[in-house]
Amino acid sequence: MATPQLGRNVIVEEDVKFGENVTVGHNVVIYAGTLIGDNVVIQDNAVIGKQPTRAKASILPESEKLPPAKIGSEVTIGTSAIIYANCDVGSNVFIADLATLRERVNIGAYTIIGRGVAVENDCTVGERCKLETNCYITAYSELGNYVFIAPCAVTTNDNYMGRSKERFDKFKGVTVRTGGRIGANATILPGKVVEEDGTVAAASVVTKDVQTQELVVGSPARKIKNVDSKQLLRNQ
Template identity: 40%
Template sequence: MSFIHPTADVASSRIGKGTRIWQFVVILEGAYIGRDCNICAQTLIEGGVVVGDNVTVKSGVQLWEGTLIENDVFVGPNATFTNDPYPRSKAYPDTFSGITVKRGASIGANATLLPGICIGEEAMVGAGAVVTKDVPARALVVGNPARIVRYIEE
């Protein structure tokens, strides 16, 4: 059974067993959240977002339509996901350019991920990094713009 804090606003019925949803979280209809996830306080998850199993989303994160988070991912506090490469007020694209985060990857606190990129399996994005292009599997990226500083060994 999942836990949903009484102050959370959860419109989606697709919440996996064992998932914990904390204070002031908003999850819109159409979102999918897997099993054994921890969705921390003050998080927004739009419809059309898929979050796999065993995912931690720390406080202050917004996951926008088109985002795919695979299993065993960590998203640090206030990480910023985007989905519109040319945002304008009241002007919406035909489709949103979601971000894909592959299995086992970690996104550091306050990192910014631009639309349409993919973070590879078990990659790590350093705190505060600005990711402007795909990150290969097992790469550690830092800085603005984010650059590979090394690869993580098994």
């Protein structure tokens, strides 16, 4: 195992494995068993491999201790970012300050996770995505490759808004297929799908699926036209 460059007040628990040329800032906590690839930069106050904790009133079942986090090579992890156990981060990913990646999350190579972004549990994010400042990816969501999520966009997974036991087996996140784009402050309701190259305008509320290459606008969002051919992923 290579020897990392460690800042002050760093806690590295047992069985953490470092690749070559890893730099760790001050006050970082890396939990047991975490795997870290080559040429990784971990900035001050980051927490990696944290086991989830459950509120007493949570409807989620107690879970056993989860497997360690995995961080690929050439990854940058920003100041005060938190990466939970059983999170798998691909190579060349950039994770900005204050971002949170929950348990059972997979992040594809070359994806950018912006400042303050939250990716909740049981999500998959594809390769070369851009999740911009303060957007929220709800639990049980799936994003394809080359997905763009603008600042403060919100996805949801609970049509019952916290009421009735009926909702317990009906949580469903959102799906954004390859090349899908979500504008700033847009809201996507539970279970909705944005198909390939589908585009949601800023501040729209998506109450039904967005079809391939559609541009939807408004609240509720409605198609106004097809995405301009120059904007399609295949023409980039």
